[in-house]
Amino acid sequence: MNEVQVTRSFLKNPLSSLIILLAIVVLxxxxxxxxxYEAKLNLVNREGGLSAYITVLVxxxxxxxxxxxxxxxxLLNLFHRLFKITxxxxxxxxxxRYELSFLPVLLLAYLIFSPITQTVRFLLEAYPDYTLTTYWTGYIQNSFWLAIYLRYLLPVCIIGYLLLNISLLxxxxKSGRASAMASL
Structure with a gap:
């Protein structure tokens, strides 16, 4: 077997992304x-107990x-389709070369998902006191600072490359099983 047929079955399944993300969050x-420990315990107490802390975390x-x-x-799926990586x-x-071809996607991903993620965060955190000023200054404007981008860059690359490599494996x-069946 000289090559792998890239079907992206893992990447196409939204639950795959969630499993990877939740594993990273739990870790x-x-x-x-x-x-x-002490700082986290103080945070739990400040939130009003463990259930309130978990609610805020979620x-x-x-x-x-x-x-x-x-x-x-x-984005990884779209890149595969646009550049016909099969x-x-x-x-x-x-x-x-395959791995590095996705680096620009992961470097630019933040600019695409940040406004969406911050909007979701605003809708969940600010309820029911929505104001455009709070939304813009507290969520959108601050998310485009270089320091925030750099803070997100490593987790984005970790999540992206985990998804990509698990999908490739x-x-x-599957290719190994298919070639073994074909040789029978």
């Missing part, structure tokens, strides 16, 4: 509790970032 939450972080993960997966040769040069497994 970060676990690490933050281990690193800053409303302010998880649901908006689900939007982010879905948009990243959609096969990847199984050599280091082709694999590196699943396609490799």
């Amino acid at each position: 970060i939450e676990f690490l933050s509790w281990n690193i800053a 409303r302010s972080l998880i649901i908006p970032e689900i939007t982010t993960a879905l948009i990243i997966a959609a 096969h990847v040769k199984l050599n280091w040069t082709s694999l590196v 699943i396609d490799l497994q």
Whole structure:
């Protein structure tokens, strides 16, 4: 087998993005509790208990970032379709070229998903006191600062490349099974 047929079955499934994102959120939450237990405990107390803290976590972080993960997966799928990427040769040069071809997509993804994610966050956090001023200054305007972009860049690349590589590995497994069946 010299190449993998890229079917993107994993990328096309929105639940895949959610699973990756939730695994990252749980890992970060676990690490933050281990690193800053007292600060997290104070945050739980300030929110009014564990259930209130979890509600804030879901409303302010998880649901908006689900939007982010879905948009990243959609962008990766769109890039595959636009550039008609249907096969990847199984050599280091082709694999590196395949991976690097998605770097511009991931570098620009923030500009696409940030306004959408911030709008979702605003709708969930500001309810029922929606004002255009709060929306613009507290959510949209601040999201286009270089520091915020750089803070998001690593998680976006991690999520994007995890999705891309898991999808490629699943396609490799399917191609291997298909070629094994064909040789019988």
